[in-house]
Amino acid sequence: MRYRSGRNGDHIMGIPFECDLCHFRNMTLRNPVVTDPKDTMTLITIRRASLDALWAREPGTVQGNLSRAVRDHREAAAVCSLERGELPYLPSPELKDRVGMTSAVYVLQASRRAGQYVRNVQYETVRKSATWIGNMYEAGAAYTGAPTTDAPPTAEPFESASPTRRKWFARFLRGVKLRMGQVRYQNEPLTSEMVLALDQLITAEWLRTTDERERERLEELMCYVLIGFGASLRGEEVPLVSLRGMLYFWKETARAGEPHIMITLYGRFKGETGFRWHCLPISDLSASQIPFRKWIASLLHRRSVVQGRQEGWLFVKKDGKTRAQIRDYDGDFAHYMEVLRENRPELFSVGTLMEHFSLRRSMRRGAVLMTTGKVASTIVNMINRWRTKEGAKGSAPGLSMEQTYTNMRDVIHLMIQYSKAL
Secondary structure: OOOOOOOOOHHHOOOOOOOHHHHHHHHHOOOOOOOOHHHHHHHHHHHHHHHHHHOOOOHHHHHHHHHHHHHHHHHHHHHOOOOOOOOOOOOOOOOOOOOOHHHHHHHHHHOOOEOOOOOEOOHHHHOHHHHHHHHHHHHOOOOOOOEOOOOOOOOOOEOOOOHHHOHHHHHHHHHHHHHHOOOOOOOOOOOHHHHHHHHHHHHHHHHHOOOHHHHHHHHHHHHHHHHHHHOOOOHHHHHHEEHHHHHHHHHHHHOOOOOEEEEEEEEOOOOOOOOEEEEEEEEOOOOOOOOHHHHHHHHHHHHHHHOOOOOOEOOEOOOOOOEOOOHHHHHHHHHHHHHHHHHOHHHOOOOOOHHHOOOOOHHHHHHHHHHOOOOOHHHHHHHHHHHOHHHHOOOOOOOOHHHHHHHHHHHHHHHHHHHHOO
C-alpha cells in the first residue's frame, strides 16, 4: 500500500537503508525495552521516517532502477570475472545515527499536532522543525562555516554539520510532503458591495454610541479595511501607514484635478533591505462610491486634532505609540462580517466560509477580483510592483518621503485608475 510498505529495490535507491532496530540502536546505543511506551513510539516513528524517505521515489522509478541493476549484473557476470568486490557493501558497521533519524523523529512528532483547518498541521508548518535543528547544529561544537559550492540552491553556501542538510534527510522531507499533501485555504474575498454594507453597518453603530473610545475603534477598523481594499494591500502591510505622511499630502491631494488620498507606507518590506517609503494613491471617486475619504478624514482628525499627534503610525495600540497589528482588528472584522451575513445574506454566495474572512488577504483578494478585466495589466503591475524585489531595485533605502512622492508623481493619474474601478 502506498506510503505504508516498502518496495523491492528501495534499499538501493541512493540512500542508506537500515531496519527499525538498527536505527534505534544507532540513536540510543542500546536495545529497546519492550514494555517501555517511549521505546515503542520511537520504533513506530522510525518506521514512518524510513517509509517517508523511501517513498520520495515513485514505484516505477524504484522498479526501473532494480530491474536495470539485475539485468546489468547478470549479463556482466555471465561473461566477466566479478567475484571480488563486484558490488558495494550495503550494511554499515558504525553504531551511530549517520542519516539524521533523530532529527526525523522530531519532525514527525511535530506533524502530529492539531491543525487549524485540518486534522493535523500542514507540511509548511512541519518543515520548520528542520530549521531549528539545523540552526542548533550550526551553533554547536561541530560548526565549520567554511564556504562550499555543494549547498542546495535554497541554503547558505557554507558547509554544515547538520543532518538536515544531508541527502537522506532531503529525501525524507520530500516523502513527508508527498504523503501529507498540502491543503491551501484562501481568505474569502471582500467585494465592493460588502464594503458599502460594512460602511452602513458601522456608521449606524458609530452614531448610536457616545463613547469616544468605541468610536475610535470603529474608525480604525473601517480605515484598516478601506486602505487595504483601496490600495490592494496585504493585511500585514496596512499598519505601516505613516500618520505624518498622510497628513503631509492630505490637503494637496484633495485639491488635485482628480481628488485622491495618498497612502504613505514606511517600513521594511518583504523582498527589500533597509527601510523605505512607498506612496499609493486611492481615488475619491470609485465606481461603487466607496467613502474612503469620509472614514480616513475622521481618523486623521482624531489623531491630529483631538489627540494632538502629528508623528508615528496611523494605526497604534492603546498606548498611542506602538504600531498596531492585524490581530488587534481581525476579531472585530470577523464579528462584523458575521453580522453582515445575518443582515444581508444576498451579498454572500452559496458555500462562502465565514471563518475564512480575515484582514490578512480578504481585502487584497477582493480588490484583485473587482479590478480583473476592468484595469489594464500595466496599471495593476504599477500598483503591485512596489512590494517586489524588482520594483525595489530602483529606489534607495535612504529616499525621503518627499523624494519618493516626486519619483512617482507623473504616474499618479494612472495609478488611481485601480481604485476607481472598485
